[in-house]
Amino acid sequence: MKNSKAIRWLSKPILLHWLLPYLMALVAVGTVAQKYIGLFDSQRLFFSSFIVWVGLLPLPGGRMVTALLLVSLLTKLIVASPWRKATAGIFVAHLGVMLLLVGGLITAASSAEGYVALGKNDTASRFYDYHQRELTISKNGAVVMQVPIADVTKGKMIAGDFPFTIKINDVCRNCTMANRSGDAGDFKGPAQKVMLAPLEGYLEDERNLSGAEMTISGVGTYIAFEPMEHQPEFKIGGDSYAVTLGRAAYALPFSLQLLDYAKEVHPGTDVPRSYRSTVLISDGDLHQRAVITMNHPLRYKGYTVYQASFNGGEDTESVSFAIVQNSGRVFPYVASITLCLGLLIHLSLKLPTLIRRARA
Amino acid sequence: MRFFVALLLWLSTCFAAYADDFSYADFARIPIQHEGRIKPMNTFALVHLERFYGKTRIDDMSATQWLARAMFDPAAAMDQPLFLLKDADAEAMLNLPPKSDHLYSFAEATAAVAANQKLMESLLELSPPELSAGQRAVLDLYENTSLFAQILLSNTLFLHLAIDVPVDADAPPTAFIDYYPYMPELKKSLQALVARKGMDLDQYAPAETELARGLNTLTMTLENSEDNTLLRVIPPTWGGDEWLSPWAVFHSGQGSPETAESMALWRNLAVAYQAHDAVAWQEASAALRQKAEGFSGVRPDALSLEMAYYKWSPLGKSMALYIAGFVLTLLCLSGLPKVRVARLLAVGAVGAGVLLHFITIASRIYILQRPPVGTLYESLLFVSLIAVLFGLFLEFRMRNNLGLLVATVAGSMLLFASQSFSGDDTMSMLIAVLNTNFWLATHVLCITTGYGFGLVAGIIAHVYLIMGCLRRDPDRTLQVLRGGYGTALIALLFTSLGTILGGIWADQSWGRFWGWDPKENGALLICLWLIWLLHSRISGHFHERGFAVGLALLNVVIALSWLGVNLLSTGLHSYGFTDKAAWVLAAFCAAEFLFAGVTWCVLWRRERG
Numbered sequence: 003m004k005n006s007k008a009i010r011w012l013s014k015p016i017l018l019h020w021l022l023p024y025l026m027a028l029v030a031v032g033t034v035a036q037k038y039i040g041l042f043d044s045q046r047l048f049f050s051s052f053i054v055w056v057g058l059l060p061l062p063g064g065r066m067v068t069a070l071l072l073v074s075l076l077t078k079l080i081v082a083s084p085w086r087k088a089t090a091g092i093f094v095a096h097l098g099v100m101l102l103l104v105g106g107l108i109t110a111a112s113s114a115e116g117y118v119a120l121g122k123n124d125t126a127s128r129f130y131d132y133h134q135r136e137l138t139i140s141k142n143g144a145v146v147m148q149v150p151i152a153d154v155t156k157g158k159m160i161a162g163d164f165p166f167t168i169k170i171n172d173v174c175r176n177c178t179m180a181n182r183s184g185d186a187g188d189f190k191g192p193a194q195k196v197m198l199a200p201l202e203g204y205l206e207d208e209r210n211l212s213g214a215e216m217t218i219s220g221v222g223t224y225i226a227f228e229p230m231e232h233q234p235e236f237k238i239g240g241d242s243y244a245v246t247l248g249r250a251a252y253a254l255p256f257s258l259q260l261l262d263y264a265k266e267v268h269p270g271t272d273v274p275r276s277y278r279s280t281v282l283i284s285d286g287d288l289h290q291r292a293v294i295t296m297n298h299p300l301r302y303k304g305y306t307v308y309q310a311s312f313n314g315g316e317d318t319e320s321v322s323f324a325i326v327q328n329s330g331r332v333f334p335y336v337a338s339i340t341l342c343l344g345l346l347i348h349l350s351l352k353l354p355t356l357i358r359r360a361r362a
Numbered sequence: 363m364r365f366f367v368a369l370l371l372w373l374s375t376c377f378a379a380y381a382d383d384f385s386y387a388d389f390a391r392i393p394i395q396h397e398g399r400i401k402p403m404n405t406f407a408l409v410h411l412e413r414f415y416g417k418t419r420i421d422d423m424s425a426t427q428w429l430a431r432a433m434f435d436p437a438a439a440m441d442q443p444l445f446l447l448k449d450a451d452a453e454a455m456l457n458l459p460p461k462s463d464h465l466y467s468f469a470e471a472t473a474a475v476a477a478n479q480k481l482m483e484s485l486l487e488l489s490p491p492e493l494s495a496g497q498r499a500v501l502d503l504y505e506n507t508s509l510f511a512q513i514l515l516s517n518t519l520f521l522h523l524a525i526d527v528p529v530d531a532d533a534p535p536t537a538f539i540d541y542y543p544y545m546p547e548l549k550k551s552l553q554a555l556v557a558r559k560g561m562d563l564d565q566y567a568p569a570e571t572e573l574a575r576g577l578n579t580l581t582m583t584l585e586n587s588e589d590n591t592l593l594r595v596i597p598p599t600w601g602g603d604e605w606l607s608p609w610a611v612f613h614s615g616q617g618s619p620e621t622a623e624s625m626a627l628w629r630n631l632a633v634a635y636q637a638h639d640a641v642a643w644q645e646a647s648a649a650l651r652q653k654a655e656g657f658s659g660v661r662p663d664a665l666s667l668e669m670a671y672y673k674w675s676p677l678g679k680s681m682a683l684y685i686a687g688f689v690l691t692l693l694c695l696s697g698l699p700k701v702r703v704a705r706l707l708a709v710g711a712v713g714a715g716v717l718l719h720f721i722t723i724a725s726r727i728y729i730l731q732r733p734p735v736g737t738l739y740e741s742l743l744f745v746s747l748i749a750v751l752f753g754l755f756l757e758f759r760m761r762n763n764l765g766l767l768v769a770t771v772a773g774s775m776l777l778f779a780s781q782s783f784s785g786d787d788t789m790s791m792l793i794a795v796l797n798t799n800f801w802l803a804t805h806v807l808c809i810t811t812g813y814g815f816g817l818v819a820g821i822i823a824h825v826y827l828i829m830g831c832l833r834r835d836p837d838r839t840l841q842v843l844r845g846g847y848g849t850a851l852i853a854l855l856f857t858s859l860g861t862i863l864g865g866i867w868a869d870q871s872w873g874r875f876w877g878w879d880p881k882e883n884g885a886l887l888i889c890l891w892l893i894w895l896l897h898s899r900i901s902g903h904f905h906e907r908g909f910a911v912g913l914a915l916l917n918v919v920i921a922l923s924w925l926g927v928n929l930l931s932t933g934l935h936s937y938g939f940t941d942k943a944a945w946v947l948a949a950f951c952a953a954e955f956l957f958a959g960v961t962w963c964v965l966w967r968r969e970r971g
Binding site for chain 1 (some may be wrong): 395396397398399591594602603604605655748756758759761762791793797798825841844845847848849851852854855858859862863865866867868869871872873874876877878879883884886887891894897898900901903927966
């Protein structure tokens with residue numbers, strides 16, 4: 003196997019020589035594109051994709067390039083790294099890079115991140131995705147079906163283990179409400195008075211408010227809109243059903259209550275100096291207070307809770323916390339130490355011969 | 363509009379005085395809280411004068427003298443040409459008479475602003491990117507006049523008013539603060555007068571006219587002072603860390619025996635200035651300085667250091683020494699006689715320059731009590747120090763003038779670039795997420811050190827390419843490139859460690875290691891570029907020429923990652939800076955590409971024979 007041509011080719015820097023300029027171009031284009039299409043779309047299009055479509059031309063996306071680099075690195079480490087003192091630093095440094103890439107892979111595959119906004123004394127046991135929206139159908143308060151927003155398209159019929167079908171009449175990624183004039187017809191609930199009007203989407207996807215207009219067979223036509231408190235609710239044969247459109251939610255294995263918060267500014271200015279929140283973690287019989295500040299998050303049961311922002315201007319009304327679960331978070335720490343160690347070894351071996359006086 | 367007219371009228375009621383033989387040493391040292399930091403009055407004066415006037419002196423008047431005059435003799439200060447408005451469009455928009463020196467007094471500027479109130483309102487509704495250069499200059503003038511008005515009115519509580527309203531007091535009142543307790547009584551008298559004689563001033567006796575005029579002055583003084591908060595010179599003896607201006611103390615009723623003492627001293631200062639009493643001025647300013655310096659939270663030695671920092675401006679001298687060193691290094695390379703002397707002088711100049719450069723950064727660390735890099739300006743100072751120090755190390759190891767060339771080019775160019783920030787107080791406080799000494803000292807120093815080594819590697823590549831084009835000795839040329847290769851390795855160590863540490867910081871404070879943010883991508887690009895060059899050199903895809911051209915272009919990658927990404931995030935820095943910087947950056951990149959292209963072609967043709 004060691005002699006296989008393909009393996010030998012993979013283990014050489016030749017792949018790197020051609021892949022890196024492409025990766026750099028991808029990073030540069032993806033960075034500049036953020037100014038025009040926002041971070042979320044740019045990341046999806048260039049960095050988290052396997053294929054980037056330029057018109058009809060498929061080009062490798064960030065994930066594919068990273069995967070190829072990882073394969074190349076792995077073959078180099080396995081087949082082309084003879085253990086010699088002179089190349090010890092190079093070996094260790096490459097090991098560090100590999101750890102970094104593996105960590106990235108685990109993070110990309112397994113991490114969940116989202117947020118929760120809490121007013122004083124509010125309690126939360128779930129947190130919400132920044133981007134992913136879902137249409138949730140529940141029966142008597144229990145969830146029966148969840149449809150990601152990407153699958154909620156105009157004309158789509160949704161059917162399932164419930165005695166009706168839902169036909170999507172219209173959907174918008176960012177909507178506002180407008181007055182409905184004329185006959186209310188088959189419209190039910192707030193839809194009798196208002197309708198959804200599409201707005202141009204924000205570049206920051208988390209600011210968009212999604213909505214959909216749908217006809218529920220045998221019941222009527224409703225609108226479901228993220229910020230709306232009363233989304234479609236109706237009764238069929240003694241069971242009450244609800245259809246809601248909102249951020250995808252994840253359950254926390256504990257609950258979090260905001261006890262207090264404080265924002266400090268540099269004296270005499272509006273420049274923030276620190277943000278601090280005191281929370282109460284409740285997990286079964288355990289109740290524990292914790293303080294979360296900028297740069298000092300709370301870590302509990304594999305979840306990390308960060309101070310994200312204070313909402314509501316001068317009189318803070320709520321505090322947003324970012325919540326992340328990431329099984330790959332230890333990798334960068336180990337990788338950076340390994341990489342540096344490798345480079346230091348290599349430098350200490352190499353530098354004296356590179357930087358020196360010319361021989362007379 | 364009403365405010366400005368009232369202000370101009372009011373200012374004419376102050377007694378005029380001008381003092382020029384005072385000692386300003388103590389006054390300049392009085393601590394003031396400005397932009398969240400305690401600084402000497404001198405810095406406050408310098409920052410504002412530079413902002414309005416574009417220079418830190420007005421003829422023979424120092425910034426501190428100018429500030430004292432504005433605070434204690436507002437009537438004279440408002441007619442002094444002060445606001446620099448170089449934009450012809452802005453002058454036309456405000457119907458200001460064109461002047462050869464483009465300087466307008468406060469009276470002229472406020473009159474123009476007041477007459478164009480509608481224009482101001484429409485401009486204030488535009489977002490910064492929508493403003494033209496002229497519109498921006500108009501808004502800047504508007505902001506600057508408002509700021510200067512705060513200074514002019516900062517001591518009106520204590521200034522001697524040119525009114526003569528008799529009140530029932532032991533000593534005749536002179537300043538607003540004396541008249542204030544009698545204002546309700548005076549109002550009653552005026553109301554009775556109006557009831558008796560109506561509103562027509564012609565019907566009033568002289569004393570009655572004076573009552574109406576005096577009360578009007580007092581009322582205007584009070585109204586104009588409500589948001590006068592800029593001059594935060596009264597330490598918070600009531601607790602907390604927010605200092606207050608004299609007027610804010612008056613309005614908020616934050617009184618204590620200590621505060622009363624400070625207020626009395628400020629009054630003495632105002633009276634001494636107006637009375638042209640140099641002895642009393644000296645006494646009052648020394649007492650104020652001592653009193654404020656005794657307050658906990660004030661570090662007198664840091665204030666002294668800051669005074670010296672601005673007085674001697676070691677950074678400017680350091681830049682001059684680097685430029686001198688560069689000229690001397692060119693002499694060494696020219697092969698003219700007496701090269702040894704030139705070399706010694708060059709080493710001396712760079713050594714002295716480094717010392718002053720180091721003193722600058724050390725002073726800033728002491729004054730701000732945080733690691734040396736927290737802003738873009740500070741990163742320029744630090745990166746240049748790293749580049750110069752490493753240049754000296756190269757010279758020590760290789761002794762071929764390469765290190766001297768690298769040190770002087772990097773030092774003088776980066777310090778020159780840092781001059782474009784000198785308009786503001788460069789010692790600013792940091793926002794919450796940056797307010798952490800641990801990460802500033804690790805990630806930020808690491809990545810900026812990486813920039814420094816990267817730039818050095820880039821400059822070495824330039825030297826190699828020029829030597830190659832000039833057909834210098836091949837062995838010596840190759841030795842230069844080996845130095846570049848080694849430096850690139852060190853740059854890779856620091857940039858990759860710095861980038862990963864940045865990711866770890868982001869993981870600690872925002873919950874994600876990597877978010878594809880422009881600044882992160884910029885750092886990643888530098889690492890990838892270096893990895894690409896080093897691997898392609900090993901694999902044989904790049905020979906000397908290709909490697910050197912790639913290394914020379916590393917400067918472009920660094921410039922774009924370090925400064926260029928700021929252009930992507932709107933609103934990060936002032937737009938004036940960004941516009942100018944964008945052009946400078948574009949010109950720099952174009953010049954680098956041209957250089958790389960031309961040298962590549964020359965060397966390629968030569969290799970082909």
